[in-house]
Amino acid sequence: MNAPFYKLGYFGFDFSLVIAFVIGVGFGFFLEQGGLGSSRKLAAQFYFRDMTVFKVMFTAIITAMIGLFWLSWIGFVDMSLVYVNPTYILPQLVGGLLFGAGFVIGGLCPGTCLVSSATGRIDGLFTLFGIFFGIFLFAEGYTYLSGFLYSTSLGQLTIPQLINLPHGLILFLVVLLAIAGFVGAEKIEKKFQKSNEGSQQ
16 A cells, blocks of 8 residues: 555545544644644744744654655655645745734634634634635635736745755755754743743842
């Protein structure tokens, strides 16, 4: 048996929705267990008092990269069947800025706002409403935005293709970057926690 399972026909679309639901519930559970359903904890990221979001996301990226690299190396995963999002420089830059602004203002991202809403937090419900309202506005304005949305296309571009380096070397460099990032995050947390304690005295 090889992967990706869905692309190779091991199960159909209906069962894939069941799997997605189970994974989503599990993902939400662990987000809540990690405290990431709290907008206060997430907002603390932007004040450098709590770098949990950075650590969790970087850990997820590294885990996925290492897993895919070795599973493809042993022939279990066919990377040619793994979908890669096309790159559109300007639309994705604008989208990233809008996403970041919403994250800072609301203290929640789409995933964590669902977790927050599921546990009955009012700010999570307001953020969820804002997301659906934004989706509605986007759908209504799609005709006018479509030209921009598909501009500055670079196709399905990956980092190894962009800088012409082997996947293994990219993985090694990203792991080194993650280790440096984790060490730096710990130091930043301690520094800002101390300065915060000093200002409260």
